[in-house]
Amino acid sequence: MPKYPPPEALPGEPVRAVLPAGTPVYRVHGTHRDATAFNTRQAHPFYYGGRFDSTVYEPYGYAYIGLSVGAAVCEVLLRSVPFEGDGSVRLLPRASFERRCLSFLRLAADVEVVSLMAGAELAAVAQDSWLVHAEGAEYPQTRDWGHWIRRGTAPWAQGFVWPSKREPSDRVAVLFEDRFGGAAALEPAGPERVDFGTGEGERWLNGVLAAYWARGAPRVGGVG
Numbered sequence: 001m002p003k004y005p006p007p008e009a010l011p012g013e014p015v016r017a018v019l020p021a022g023t024p025v026y027r028v029h030g031t032h033r034d035a036t037a038f039n040t041r042q043a044h045p046f047y048y049g050g051r052f053d054s055t056v057y058e059p060y061g062y063a064y065i066g067l068s069v070g071a072a073v074c075e076v077l078l079r080s081v082p083f084e085g086d087g088s089v090r091l092l093p094r095a096s097f098e099r100r101c102l103s104f105l106r107l108a109a110d111v112e113v114v115s116l117m118a119g120a121e122l123a124a125v126a127q128d129s130w131l132v133h134a135e136g137a138e139y140p141q142t143r144d145w146g147h148w149i150r151r152g153t154a155p156w157a158q159g160f161v162w163p164s165k166r167e168p169s170d171r172v173a174v175l176f177e178d179r180f181g182g183a184a185a186l187e188p189a190g191p192e193r194v195d196f197g198t199g200e201g202e203r204w205l206n207g208v209l210a211a212y213w214a215r216g217a218p219r220v221g222g223v224g
Contacts, residue, residue: 052160159176
């Protein structure tokens with residue numbers, strides 16, 4: 001964890017990257033939310049919330065996406081699910097996935113983002129891999145840094161992109177609703193969403209998680 005807050009100004013020129021229109025992306029989200037709708041729930045400034053969520057001090061809608069199915073699933077569902085050290089399969093608490101689904105989407109337009117993919121790119125925002133690898137206990141600090149980067153890259157930065165911590169072969173991104181000027185950022189593509197709360201959806205999810213030596217915990221009194 002950094003022992004200091006963000007400096008007054010960015011030390012370098014943040015690296016701009018473009019995620020092209022039509023790029024397939026994948027989103028794990030609550031079944032109550034439309035797949036293309038931004039999340040407007042504000043994280044607590046000091047406790048619960050995600051890596052780059054908004055707060056009451058920095059309000060904005062946001063959407064996390066993965067550029068592969070594995071990255072989208074792992075970034076949401078395998079956070080804080082460690083290996084036990086005995087070789088056993090990791091079990092996800094049912095509450096963590098039963099009210100979630102995966103939607104198949106694509107970018108509705110070119111999206112300009114701050115790239116946090118490489119060491120030099122992180123250094124341009126006065127950071128290192130901690131910013132994109134920190135675990136949940138440090139998310140209040142990553143949110144603070146994310147808000148500072150947003151302010152320093154307004155109005156052009158429509159989001160951030162970085163290497164997935166749990167699927168390092170691919171990327172994840174966060175998109176900011178206020179940077180799209182009311183235009184659509186995401187649109188449906190491909191199959192219908194996969195609802196993890198159904199038997200078929202849970203089997204699909206376990207098929208993805210098997211490669212990561214994980215699965216959903218069985219139902220109490222039955223088989224999941």
